[in-house]
Amino acid sequence: MMEIKAYSRITADKMVVNGSTVYSSSDGENINLTDLYRHLGIDYPKFFKMDNLCKAGFLGAETIIRDAGMDTVTPKKDCDIVLFNSTSSLDDDIAYNNTIEDDANYFPSPSVFVYTLANIVTGEIAIRNKIMGESSFYVLKEFSSSIIYSVVKETAQETSANAVLCGWADFLNNTPDVLLMLLQRTDDGKIQFTAENINKLYR
């Protein structure tokens, strides 16, 4: 039985972890991911190299993984990462395109190009936490709790994972849209992993 041990939700104006708001942006402004990083007291200089999608996914994962007692050192071969979004890496694709669209000022940026792949966010979370199980990234037309539920359930079954970090990680137009859930095989009666509950946490 897979249960949602912890979850985080980052939207345009706040970050909520396990039901409590941990950060709100200033009036009218969209949430600033660097401010959120500092507020959460994380020390990981590589954060600043990431693109917005990776920053958002990383921050969504960081608190819930730490809270679950998982460290950043022990290789975790029985933990999978399964993420979804609808805009793929579009936010960074635009940034990369800006470095190559002007013939007169043509300097393709390697560090920006690296992030023009949606699944790098699974890579960044894996690198930080030494998570070495199966990792995958799916691009859907729109958020779908039923697809997320069935794909994650089958992945966990197929790989016999003991933990799965899964959910929605999207970023476009300066707006994060993240719902990350840490699933574990536990029976402590917390939130059951069902399509209905995924939907509840997202809305």
Add this chain to the structure above:
Amino acid sequence: MTICVTGIGIISSIGVGRQATLDSLLTGRCNIAPIAHFKTIHSDLVSAEVVQSNEQLIELLGGGLKEPLTRTALLGMVALDQAYKEARVEEQRPQRVAFVSGTTVGGMDKSEQFYLDFLNNDSKNQYIASHDCGRCSEMIADYCGHFDIITTISTACSSAANAVIFGANLLKTGRTDMAIVGGSECITKFHLNGFNTLRILDKEPCRPFDASRAGLNLGEGAAYLVLESEASALKRGVEPLCKLSGYANFCDAHHQTASSEDGEGAFLAMSGALQNSGLQPEDIDYINAHGTGTVNNDLSEGIAISRLFSKRGIPPVSSTKSFTGHTTSASGSIEAVISILSIQHGFIPANLRFRNKIEELSFVPSSDIGLKVDVNNVLTNSFGFGGNDTTLIFSKYKKE
């Protein structure tokens, strides 16, 4: 459930279809040359382009196709059509058929061509919709007919291999009766320049597993495999080409684009696939390596192979990217098809242009062209950026 492959389709720089591909593999013929299909300042870089222009691809598909058409979609249609026909999907249609396709660039070849038009006028707006990866899969699927599930995997260079895993899982969980899986990708300025800024492209034809290797050559193409249960194949009266006997995906968790020094992700993927298949390392007759030809990958993957196989002897290893170039999102299925050809025709595809052993490795790749050998089990690797490492194992099909 025994998962069988009952149809394959392929198009790459070494040919259209299984026979042309086989001929190239058996004769050592490849087509790695400066870019011909679009204008680029990088006239000094060589790539493995598919010979046919878009117009010629449309002709191959019987003409009469409606725009918007993108190169990735056209390549995909050519490959899907072959697999679809070989497995006789139309004549003996199973109840539910899924299509799982991997791509990263989608319709980018047109988007980068018409980018300024998108900004300044409405004349090319139809190519905005065709840019999308998901739309690309739909366009490919629509060419052949009706599918009950169409989905897209986008995990960089492991996309097509992961599409195979996803399709297998759909079958095992009873969500479909047949899964046609693979990937398609064409070369675009976007990723040609991107890989170039990462300084991992070789100006010469690549030399995987060679001490002097200097990078990869980009390639393009598409390949699809038709997967179904043994029971389904027998019921439909279609002879399996081989079995998909094992697979696994693990994360290297080391760096966004580079592989770890001890090849841990690759090691986990290969051992995971072996465990999944119930086979032992000594059962593998041929390893079709990821073997991009970069300094980093070939060393890392080589070390992982040694770690896993040295005890009982390392089987022949080769990188067929020395033939096809690195076809990125399509590489997992293109190389799966090549692996299947090696089983069916009993030969080891060569690792071209090898001259000197990598000092740190204990083995050399197999460089004899068309080496005839009985091949029962093939292990093939596809590693994507983000440490996304996948291994597939295909085995000879023997009716019980």
Add this chain to the structure above:
Amino acid sequence: MEKYNLLRKILINYTDNIMEQLILELKKQIIEVLNLEDVKPEDIDSQAPLFGEGLGLDSIDALELIVLMEKNYGIKLSDPAQGKEIFKSVETMAEYIEANRKK
């Protein structure tokens, strides 16, 4: 002789100043281009190794430094392996730029 020594002193002072300015400019550019958000120019030791220990930069950072050289100073590095010597420290980088800059 005195005039000559004085001139010499002024020239050396002048070149030292140019080098100092370039080093400071470089530090600021490195911080910006490599997203070293929590690092200030005064935190970077001009002679400390940039890669490995020191700032702990990686292979992608090395590539961005190559782009920086071309973009800001017009210096094209055709072989990334040259980077190993040039990017040893901010000081070696500055010395190379001063000797080869086209902008």
